[in-house]
Amino acid sequence: MKKVLVLSGEGINCEMETAAAFERVGVSPQIVPVRVLLTNPQMLLDYQIFALPGGFSFGDEITSGQVLGLALKDALTPVWAQFMNRGGLSIGICNGFQILMKMGVFEPFTLAANSPHGFQNRWIGMKVEASKCVWTKGLEGEELFMPMRHGEGRIWTPSNQRTERMNVLREQGQIVLRYTSDPNGSLEQIAGLCDPTGQVFGLMPHPEAALMTNLFPSKNMTNKATLHERIFANAAQYTQEIHA
DSSP states (O other): OOEOOOOOOOOOOOHHHHHHHHHHHHEEEEEEEHHHHEEEEEEEGOOSSEEEEBBOGGOOOOSTTTHHHHHHHHHHHHHHHHHHHHTOOOEEETHHHHHHHHHHHTTEEEOOOOSSOOOOEEEEEEEEEEOGGGGGTTTTOEEEEEEESSSOEEOOOGGGGHHHHHHHHHHHTOOEEEEEOSSSSSSSEEEEOOOOOOOOEESSSSSGGGGGGGGGOOOOTHHHHHHHHHHHHHHHHHHHHHHH
């Protein structure tokens, strides 16, 4: 059975739901405290998937995900390229996406404070774009419906280079999800990105919290749960094929 390393501790609070999402699709989760991974980064190579759940790592000191993102960037630099070259997958959800940003995975973009300012805590619709993303293969054109809960989720890059950088995102197939309305001022209503390989997926809404129909605020949206599960099932299938 393929394995996923699910980070925990230091303010992360969605590790149980994230682990359960992978277990539903046949991937064995191991919840690993942040400090264990920082002490032994080589252990990442024992896994096929690396999951960074939501929460408030290190209390969102400085900016959301900053402290843990920089710590992981430093610790994982010796093994990250090897993990990726082996076909490793990674997903960062909400604070996990913020952490990936601070690790430099999506440079030169960042996640800024919502506009208008304030914490968003509600369910939101998204459309799946055609992209390189392994995680959303076969979902192109579908509309998803998930909870969002963040204060810094606005995709942003300086205006003097924005046109060129957005063109690169489009040309490389990195835009994965767009909100169907504008909840936070994110550029082009982007809710999720992948890296140029398609193996790393970062998104602000929470798919792991939208897999059980009794959690949905509207009964006419409960059919979306199976679509959300396919995000994790795609990762399971990919790792099975790559690491057969």
